[in-house]
Every structure is written in C-alpha cells, then in structure tokens.
Amino acid sequence: MDKHILSLQLAHILGESYSREWVYEQIEIPKKDQLGDLAFPCFSLAKDFRKSPQSIAEELASRLDHPQVKRVEPLGGYVNVFLDQTFFAEHTLKQVLSESEDYGSHHFGDGKTIVLDMSSPNIAKPFSMGHLRSTIIGQAVSNLAEKCGYETVKINYIGDYGTQFGKLVAAYYLWSDPEAIKKDPLTELTKIYVRFHEASQSDPSLIDQGRAYFKKLENQDEEVTTLWRWFKDVSLVEFNRIYELLGTSFDLTRGEAFYNDKMDAVVDLLDQKGLLEHSQGAQVVRLDDEDLPPCLIRKSDGTTTYATRDLAAAIDRFESYEFEESLYVVGHEQTLHFQQVKHVLEKLKLSWASDMHHVPFGMILKDGKKMSTRQGKTVLLEQVLQEAMNRALENIEEKNPNLADREKVARQVGVGAIIFHDLKQDRAKDIEFSLEDMLSFEGHTGPYVQYSYVRARSLLEKGSFDPEKASATLKDEQAWGVVKRIGSFPQVVEDAFRSYDPSKVAKYVLDLSKAFNHYYAHTKIIGSEQANERLTLIYVISLILKEGLELLGIEVPEEM
Ligand code: ARG
Secondary structure (H helix, E strand, O other): OOOHHHHHHHHHHOOOOOOOHHHHHHHHHOOHHOOEEEEOOOHHHHHHOOOOOHHHHHHHHHOOOOOOOEEEEEEEEEEEEEHHHHHHHHHHHHHHHHHHOOOOOOOOOOOOOEEOOOOOOEEEOOOOHHHHHHHHHHHHHHHHHOOOOOOOEEEOOOOOHHHHHHHHHHHHHOOOOOOHHHOHHHHHHHHHHHHHHHHHHHOOOOHHHHHHHHHHHHOOOHHHHHHHHHHHHHHHHHHHHHHHHHHOOOOOOOHHHHHHHHHHHHHHHHHHHOOOOEEEEEEEEEHHOOOOOOOOOOOOOEEOOOOHHHEEEEEEHHHHHHOOOOEEEHHHHHHHHHHHHHHHHHHHOOOHHEEEEOOOOEEEEEOOOEOOOOOOOOHHHHHHHHHHHHHHHHHHHHHOOOOOOOOHHHHHHHHHHHHHHHOOOOOOOOOOOOOOOOOOOOOHHHHHHHHHHHHHHHHHHOOOOHHHHOOOOOOOOOHHHHHHHHHHHHHHHHHHHHHHOOHHHHHHHHHHHHHHHHHHOOOOOOOOHHHHHHHHHHHHHHHHHHHHHHOOOOOOOOOO
C-alpha cells in the first residue's frame, strides 16, 4: 500500500467527481507515528458533501478495505491509515531484493527524450557558484529522468558569444599578452575584463573599441576569431577539470556561437509570420498580450541577442531530438528571458514550445548580495573543491590512516559534501555562501549519508551476510521506521523528478540514514534470533542509500 494504491481506493469510494490525481495530491504522510502511515484530510470535501470533515472521515474509514491495511482511524477530520507492518515489510523487502538497484525505477518515460541545458558557463570567466548549481542540479535531474525511463541529452550551452567578447579582445590588445594568459587563463582574462569595465566608466571611447572588435568577430575576421577561439579553448580546459572532479559529462558541448550563422533564418521566420516590429532602430517581438516587455531580436547596430540565439538553439534541439521536454537549468534571475523565449516560440505556433521548462534555482549570495564577476567578487570554485578534498584527507589521516585508496576516498567525500550541500536545499531558495557549511561533514551532510552506507556495509561483512540467502520475512516492530521509508523510495524518485527537485532525494537519504542509525543503536543484529532477516534489512538499506546518493551524482566509498 502506498499513496498510489490508497488514492485509487479512495477515488473509487468518492466517485467520479474526484480524480485519482486530486486524491493523490491530498494524501499526507503523518509526522507522528500514532497518526498512522498515510492520512487523507477531509476538510475540502465538507462543502460538497454538506457534512463535517470528521463524519466524512468516518464514512470513508468504514468503507476502506485492503489486505495491506491493518486499521483505519477517523480522527480530527483525517482518515488515518495504519498499514499491516508484517505484510508490508515482507512485500517491500521482497520487491527490493528482486529488483536490486532497479528498485525505485519507473517506466513512464520509456521511449521519450528529455533535453537538459545545464552548466553553460561563460568562457573567459571563472566557473561561478551559479554554474556549479546548474551543473549539479542538472546532473541529478538527468539521473532522475533516466531512473524514470527517459533518455536524456545533456547539453553544455557555453556562453561563448556576445558583445563582451569584443570588450575582451580590446582589453587583451591593451593590457595582456600570450604568456600571461597561458600562465593562468581565467584569472588573467577576468582581470583584464574587470579592468576594461572600470576604465570604460571614465573613458567611453573604450566601449566603441569593444563594439568594433565584436563587429569584426561577427564578420569572422581571422585574427579576432583566432583570438576568440583560443580564449575558448583555454577556458574549456579549466572547466573540464571541474567536470572531472564532479563526475559530470555532457552529450553535447555546443556554445552560443554555433548559432551565429543561423540568426538570419530565425529573424526571417519571425518576419514572415508578421511578428517582427521596428522599435527605435531595433527589431523586437512584442509580448504585450503576455504582459511581458518586448523580446529584443536584433539591436539597432544590427547584432543579434542572447534571446535570438536561444530561439535558434531551441528550434535546433526540437529538430534534432524531438524531445518530450526541454529543460533549462538556469538561475531564477533569468526567468524573464526564458518566459520571453518560450512565448515567442508559441507565437510561431510551434506546439512543442509548451514542453520547454525553465528549471530555476536560487542564487548564492555573499552578505545578502549577488556575487558578480565584473566586480571581481566571485569565489573560485576550484579552491572550494580542493579545500573540501583536503579536509576529507585530513579526516582520513586522523581516523583511518591505513585506508586503501585514500586519495580517491577523499575526493568522493569532499566532492560529495559540496554536491550534497547544494542539493539538500530547496531548489528555488537563495543560499548564503558559507564555506564552513559546505565543508562540514557532520549532521545533515553527504558524508553522513556516505558514512551510514559504509557502516551498513561493514555490518554486513561482520555478519557474513550472503545476499543469496536473504530472507524477507522480518517480524520486528522496531524496524518499522526503516521499513516504511524503504517503501516510499519509488514515490520519492517520482516526486523529485516531476518537480525537478533533487532536494527531495537528498532529504530522503538523510532521513533513511537517521532511521537506520536509530535502529542500529537500539537493536541487536548479529547474534540475534532474527540475524539473517535483520541483516537482509541492512542490506536493503545499503542498496537504497547507494542508489539514492548516485541519483544525486555522489559517489559512494566502500570504506572511509
Ligand atoms: N551562459 C549563461 C550564463 O551564464 C547561461 C546559459 C543558460 N542557457 C541558455 N540556453 N540560455 O548566464
């Protein structure tokens, strides 16, 4: 019995005016055990039925009947459902044992493709915390989509185009040279870019210089193009180091510049459909009916925009992959941009435009403010990752100096801490940057979950557990907290995918770890009467913790 089955049953009893989906949405998992395992609130039905919520609850309770339900209690307007624990435990453990790492998988995505636009850093700038969030969240959403049956296409849409590259070229000729760039590319390129920005405040002629170089780039001037390509290559080398640490890869790395020669086609299409309007020398698509500002397509100097390129890229993605959904994992500060792009495509009557979804996430703030490259205020991500790995190594040297593969485990733990710290937050919330929090390995952290897994594994080893001889007939009231959570894993996976919110999985593995550690502290396992059944339970927990962490893109050490 889970939310699905209960919602089917209740919808059946309630009759046609209530859909199963609606009932499903209403069902809660009570925080207190004495309120049952599942609960259905009857308050919103009171008006329709002209009865008190409690009397509706009583009637529903009297009609609910299912072999997995031990007892139903109407209380305070809720139908509280208590599951038959022995039945549920056996049923659930058997299912995990037979499905192994496939437990929690779904098939509703079979045969469908999801495209994810993720990471997408800007060349010649340091990889920012925002791009880190996009990479980590994108990777986890992609893993969740695959767990639900979808094929995924992860695209790194590098920011390699725009007027800023004209400025960068101008800055390079003014203040830099090849040696300086080779030594530390992103630092040097950022430094001269910031300098250019500052200098242009008092010397506006610099802006014209920048514009002129950008024009050259647009016209594929050889020297400027070579320079730009070089900036791009050195940037990608730096980014790839970070991807390797994070364990992320892409199916396609294709930047904005790729769409440069496809701009005219987009502009023509908009023109043909009568959507293009002239406004102060520029060309725009009006979105008044959507209450949005116009989408700028071509500026008065003839150059195209970030939005024009996204239009071309969106069309290209549909033509290449015929996606079921096309996701953009990008910070919430770009919400307006994605609304505009989507509405322009809808005005072109492209039916798939409604399958494009911006998956926004909160910013990482420093003292309540956005961190910006232009003012040189970003925190260098690679240093943060390095520091996390160093701390993990120190911990190992202190607590487990004989550990094999120390460097590898330090990477898994350090990087795991950073990824988990990000993913446990509600996706949409802004986060105040705290190195201390990111580097903490105790409490609500990735390493705590990794450690719980390692503990489970060592218990299995100590008890010489053999999966071939596993037994699902557990009769152990103490285990209920754990068993119940094991049973909800498939639901958590589905909910996390449907809301594109990996924090649901992060919170789940924390919760399961806590329940496991509590059980372990209070129950004799090895040498008890039910040793094999209890070890089977531990084995199942270990499978799910591992699978849960891997869904988040976190590696799991066997020892730490
Ligand atoms: N490079 C952009 C930035 O750093 C993000 C690109 C997001 N993806 C997109 N299709 N616009 O702000």
